[in-house]
Amino acid sequence: MRSAKDFFAPLAVGAPAPVREVPARPSRAIHFFDPSNPKMAAKVPAMVGTVDVLLGNLEDAVKADKKIEAREGLVRIGQEVDFGPTQLWTRINSLDSPWALDDLTTLVPAIGHKLDVVMVPKVQGAEDIHYVDRLLAQLEAKAGLERPILVHAILETARGVANVEEICGASPRMQGLSLGPADLAADRRMKTTRVGGGHPGYLVRQDPPKGEDGTAQIEAQRATYQQDLWHYTVARMVDACAAHGIYPYYGPFGDITDVVACEDQFRNAFLLGCVGTWSLHPKQIAIANRVFSPSVEDIRHARRVVAAMGDGTGAVMLDGKMEDDASLKQCLVMVDLAEQLAAIDPELKKQYDAIDAEPQGA
Numbered sequence: 001m002r003s004a005k006d007f008f009a010p011l012a013v014g015a016p017a018p019v020r021e022v023p024a025r026p027s028r029a030i031h032f033f034d035p036s037n038p039k040m041a042a043k044v045p046a047m048v049g050t051v052d053v054l055l056g057n058l059e060d061a062v063k064a065d066k067k068i069e070a071r072e073g074l075v076r077i078g079q080e081v082d083f084g085p086t087q088l089w090t091r092i093n094s095l096d097s098p099w100a101l102d103d104l105t106t107l108v109p110a111i112g113h114k115l116d117v118v119m120v121p122k123v124q125g126a127e128d129i130h131y132v133d134r135l136l137a138q139l140e141a142k143a144g145l146e147r148p149i150l151v152h153a154i155l156e157t158a159r160g161v162a163n164v165e166e167i168c169g170a171s172p173r174m175q176g177l178s179l180g181p182a183d184l185a186a187d188r189r190m191k192t193t194r195v196g197g198g199h200p201g202y203l204v205r206q207d208p209p210k211g212e213d214g215t216a217q218i219e220a221q222r223a224t225y226q227q228d229l230w231h232y233t234v235a236r237m238v239d240a241c242a243a244h245g246i247y248p249y250y251g252p253f254g255d256i257t258d259v260v261a262c263e264d265q266f267r268n269a270f271l272l273g274c275v276g277t278w279s280l281h282p283k284q285i286a287i288a289n290r291v292f293s294p295s296v297e298d299i300r301h302a303r304r305v306v307a308a309m310g311d312g313t314g315a316v317m318l319d320g321k322m323e324d325d326a327s328l329k330q331c332l333v334m335v336d337l338a339e340q341l342a343a344i345d346p347e348l349k350k351q352y353d354a355i356d357a358e359p360q361g362a
């Protein structure tokens, strides 16, 4: 195990110093595109500024005979496109695949100066992060990069979930985690064939009514309530990330046409503490941007609590509810996020600024 005092030393001579704090850059939607798909690739320049993160995907969903084309396509896009305020991420192939090594050794020298984050799939434990950490340091040193590329792990194996805390703490490069519900379901032998989202069979049922003789009428009509298959894993991921100062994300929602259930799944993740999600199709970007931005109502309330709490200590009544030091902190989470988002999203800024112009007591 590395000593704590060595943790922030570069892992290769000449590599940039590791970050001490992961930058809190808004990343409500991580939009996936396949760089080997000419139609998708052609849309990338126009998407800059409309989405927080553009991710050139090299792993699953890219056909095996297109892996090299995808990698080369991403190099071309990375070199030619000005990403402005939008982050550029990539998802490399899994570490046991024939492509992962060449993904990293090609991308870092060619577009490492533009790559913000490398997403690593199927991470099993800290050893996978240590491998990528050292390799990135060597490649960064060779390429003369001035800032380190961060690492994001997908939580999509049972072993990865069991090791989630050590994965989060494995390197100062760790930026965050995403849930990978498809691979995770397969690895755990869950019996769902859906990519994320709920399942009508995963439910609880209302108690049966009693007949006149007091016996349970189990055949009677009873309400059922669908449960969230992913609650446990997302909650573990959020705790592990918060404990290590890194960021949790929901992952893919595969039913592209069901924009309503997609929004619900994203909102559950937002409420539980996730900062963003994946977008697989252009229509999911607007959903993610909406859901992962605090609502005007929440910000109006949060600002009122901040104002009412004065120096931030004690307890006050606001609209019949108790507010105190702890609820103030909850409100500050919202207000801080709103400020970060307003700085990159002029439309949102307008909506939040309009709150200040409202008559007092509105």
Ligand SMILES: CC(=O)SCCNC(=O)CCNC(=O)[C@H](O)C(C)(C)COP(=O)(O)OP(=O)(O)OC[C@H]1O[C@@H](n2cnc3c(N)ncnc32)[C@H](O)[C@@H]1OP(=O)(O)O
Pocket (backbone or CB within 6 Å): 031, 032, 033, 034, 039, 040, 043, 057, 060, 061, 182, 183, 195, 252, 256, 279, 280, 281, 282
């Ligand atoms: C479990 C996991 O690992 S999830 C992560 C891996 N999966 C992915 O990355 C999937 C990414 N998305 C896709 O491959 C596609 O969106 C699909 C296959 C789901 C649907 O694709 P299509 O059937 O072409 O969708 P649709 O016809 O609605 O597309 C409309 C337009 O948007 C484009 N488009 C679709 N998805 C994207 C995208 N992710 N990025 C940019 N453009 C896109 C299409 O090329 C099409 O362009 P056109 O109008 O010029 O013809």
Ligand SMILES: O=CC(=O)O
Pocket (backbone or CB within 6 Å): 060, 121, 154, 156, 179, 180, 181, 182, 183, 184, 195, 251, 252
């Ligand atoms: O990579 C994502 C998944 O759900 O698997």
Ligand SMILES: [Mg+2]
Pocket (backbone or CB within 6 Å): 060, 121, 154, 156, 180, 182, 183
């Ligand atoms: Mg996967």
